[in-house]
Amino acid sequence: MRAGLGQFFRRAVLLGALGSLVVIPGPVGCGRRSPRPGPARQVIQNIGSDTMVNLAQAWAEAYEQVAPEVSVEVSGGGSGLGIAALLNGTADIANSSRRIEPEEKARITERTGREPREFLVGFDALSIYVHRNNPLEEISLEDLHDIYAEGGPIDRWSQLGVRSIPGARTDRIIRVSRQNNSGTYHYFRDVVCGRTGDFKLGSLDMNGSKDVVELVSRTPAAIGYSGLGYQTDQVKMLRVCRRRGQRGVLPSVATTLDQTYPIARPMFMYTPGEPPPPVRRYLDWVLSPAGQRIVEQTGYIPLRPAATTAAR
Amino acid sequence: MSETPLETLRRHRPRWDRVGERAVEGLIRLCGYSAILFVLGIFLFVFREGAPLLPKLDWGRVLLSPEWYPTSRMHVRYGVAAMIAGTLSVTALAMVLAVPFGLGAAIFVSEFCTGRVKETLKIVIELLAAIPSIVWGFIGLSVTNRLIQTYLPAPVGLNLFNAACLLALMSVPIIVSIGEDALKAVPDSYREAALALGATRWQTVYRVLLPAARHGLLAAVLLGVGRAIGETMAVLMATGHANQFPRSLFDPIRTLTATIAAELGETAVGSDHYRMLFVIGLMLFTITFIVNLLADLAVRGVRNKTG
Numbered sequence: 001m002r003a004g005l006g007q008f009f010r011r012a013v014l015l016g017a018l019g020s021l022v023v024i025p026g027p028v029g030c031g032r033r034s035p036r037p038g039p040a041r042q043v044i045q046n047i048g049s050d051t052m053v054n055l056a057q058a059w060a061e062a063y064e065q066v067a068p069e070v071s072v073e074v075s076g077g078g079s080g081l082g083i084a085a086l087l088n089g090t091a092d093i094a095n096s097s098r099r100i101e102p103e104e105k106a107r108i109t110e111r112t113g114r115e116p117r118e119f120l121v122g123f124d125a126l127s128i129y130v131h132r133n134n135p136l137e138e139i140s141l142e143d144l145h146d147i148y149a150e151g152g153p154i155d156r157w158s159q160l161g162v163r164s165i166p167g168a169r170t171d172r173i174i175r176v177s178r179q180n181n182s183g184t185y186h187y188f189r190d191v192v193c194g195r196t197g198d199f200k201l202g203s204l205d206m207n208g209s210k211d212v213v214e215l216v217s218r219t220p221a222a223i224g225y226s227g228l229g230y231q232t233d234q235v236k237m238l239r240v241c242r243r244r245g246q247r248g249v250l251p252s253v254a255t256t257l258d259q260t261y262p263i264a265r266p267m268f269m270y271t272p273g274e275p276p277p278p279v280r281r282y283l284d285w286v287l288s289p290a291g292q293r294i295v296e297q298t299g300y301i302p303l304r305p306a307a308t309t310a311a312r
Numbered sequence: 313m314s315e316t317p318l319e320t321l322r323r324h325r326p327r328w329d330r331v332g333e334r335a336v337e338g339l340i341r342l343c344g345y346s347a348i349l350f351v352l353g354i355f356l357f358v359f360r361e362g363a364p365l366l367p368k369l370d371w372g373r374v375l376l377s378p379e380w381y382p383t384s385r386m387h388v389r390y391g392v393a394a395m396i397a398g399t400l401s402v403t404a405l406a407m408v409l410a411v412p413f414g415l416g417a418a419i420f421v422s423e424f425c426t427g428r429v430k431e432t433l434k435i436v437i438e439l440l441a442a443i444p445s446i447v448w449g450f451i452g453l454s455v456t457n458r459l460i461q462t463y464l465p466a467p468v469g470l471n472l473f474n475a476a477c478l479l480a481l482m483s484v485p486i487i488v489s490i491g492e493d494a495l496k497a498v499p500d501s502y503r504e505a506a507l508a509l510g511a512t513r514w515q516t517v518y519r520v521l522l523p524a525a526r527h528g529l530l531a532a533v534l535l536g537v538g539r540a541i542g543e544t545m546a547v548l549m550a551t552g553h554a555n556q557f558p559r560s561l562f563d564p565i566r567t568l569t570a571t572i573a574a575e576l577g578e579t580a581v582g583s584d585h586y587r588m589l590f591v592i593g594l595m596l597f598t599i600t601f602i603v604n605l606l607a608d609l610a611v612r613g614v615r616n617k618t619g
Contacts, residue, residue, distance in 0.1 A: 170467035179574050180383045181585075189385075196386045201378055201394070202556030204470065204564050207548075207574055218457060221467050 042278050044072045048082020048095030051183040052267050055298045086272050092279050094270040114273025123301035125228045125251040125264035128238040131220045133166040138239040138248035149193035150200050168220035176212050176224030177203035188225050229299020256301045362590030380555050382585040390588050394555050398565035401558050403540045406479035414487025422495035441485035445545045448478045452550030466562035470552035473561045478546045483536035494528020527613035534607035544569040568592050
């Protein structure tokens with residue numbers, strides 16, 4: 001439910017941002033003055049990835065305390081929209097949960113005369129959760145494909161070598177998934193079912209990351225995917241490897257950073273050319289221990305393990 | 313100059329009084345017609361949003377295929393067969409549970425109890441009807457989910473049976489109150505005649521009252537069905553929201569209403585996916601319209617009989 005409300009809020013913010021773009025024409029950028037009366041406030045337009053929007057929002061709110069004279073306006077809409085906004089010059093910072101394509105980069109450079117700058121701001125890791133009674137410890141992406149993807153042959157726990165799960169009344173694998181327009185659903189589909197694949201019918205489609213973990217914790221025969229930050233002691237996180245027979249790794253800051261955990265993706269912020277000082281200061285703060293602590297608090301992977309421990 | 317006494321009275325009233333009465337009459341008339349306006353307005357809105365997609369749909373696939381992939385990258389499919397099956401199966405099971413309880417309670421309240429017990433029961437049943445559906449959904453998610461997993465051979469607690477139990481509890485109050493009205497409408501002379509012929513109370517009920525009130529009781533059941541089909545929040549939370557044909561009582565399912573609730577908020581306005589959700593809305597409109605029409609016809613049946 002919380003994610004649903006979040007989405008609604010994001011959409012409202014996006015609509016608001018689009019509305020303000022229509023109302024206030026003219027040069028858009030960090031130097032623009034806020035329409036509000038009072039002391040001049042600098043506005044940073046931050047547009048892009050839906051996956052990152054909660055994090056971007058949390059950063060923007062925390063930054064109010066750090067620099068009250070700067071207002072960061074966050075809106076979602078998707079990584080593609082953020083990069084398009086760079087091209088149109090309507091964003092000071094674009095959020096993207098994928099790396100910018102070379103053609104996109106070339107087009108922006110050609111249009112604006114400045115090459116976009118890339119800032120790696122954190123990572124997003126998806127954990128695979130099963131019930132704590134489940135004896136399974138490890139799973140491969142190939143198995144996950146066969147469990148989740150349309151046409152995949154694995155329907156039963158015995159096919160994975162799990163003979164019995166205490167409390168489970170079935171050998172059937174109860175697949176827990178997300179609603180079909182969630183960013184997590186799309187990412188998991190691309191990685192596990194393939195870029196041209198789809199999910200198998202009949203999964204229980206939950207409306208939030210937390211709901212997935214809660215249902216798995218109550219259902220012994222279930223398997224589900226959700227953000228690392230949603231782990232509880234009622235569920236077990238599986239080690240994940242790419243191919244059958246390899247050694248799996250648990251999702252963590254370390255395994256995400258050395259890229260041994262296979263279901264994690266980098267999160268980027270892009271600026272059109274070299275950022276002007278206020279935007280630069282914001283990005284520096286995002287990358288600082290204070291900004292990176294917020295990454296971990298919102299359930300994502302910060303850039304450096306030391307950053308968070310040192311800040312505590 | 314034939315003037316009825318009422319008209320004479322009206323003419324002699326002060327002008328202000330007459331204007332006021334006209335205004336109030338007009339206002340009340342507007343209230344009456346507004347219901348029609350609202351229904352038409354809602355239908356037109358739903359139809360307008362869904363209409364551009366209607367000619368593009370392959371109806372055979374939509375109605376017969378369970379493949380619902382509105383956001384697929386390569387192969388978008390809009391099959392709603394499994395959701396229709398889900399809606400119908402959960403409604404049917406809910407009615408199997410609710411009709412005996414509802415009609416039994418209606419008979420008890422109307423025929424077998426009096427005074428304080430009757431009043432208390434009626435109030436409690438009305439209270440049951442006043443529980444918001446999100447609360448039922450929450451009970452489904454946390455309480456019945458666990459009970460079903462503990463005591464029944466179900467692999468998942470969120471399933472057809474869980475949702476049907478909740479829907480049954482939600483439609484029982486409707487069945488009871490309308491069913492009781494139907495039984496009350498049977499003239500007392502029927503009861504007296506039955507008793508005079510030496511019938512026991514039970515014989516009176518099932519030989520005389522039930523046949524006499526059958527139209528009203530059918531209407532009660534159909535309104536209960538309407539309640540169950542249109543319910544959204546509780547089924548979204550308790551069915552498991554899994555798009556598949558149910559093969560057993562304990563399979564998770566997905567309903568038409570829950571699909572709209574889960575997906576409409578996050579689709580791009582004007583996209584095919586958005587329009588398809590409105591087409592599902594039109595399907596629901598059609599189903600509930602048919603059910604209400606049947607209920608109405610049943611009620612008309614009872615009026616003609618007693619009138």
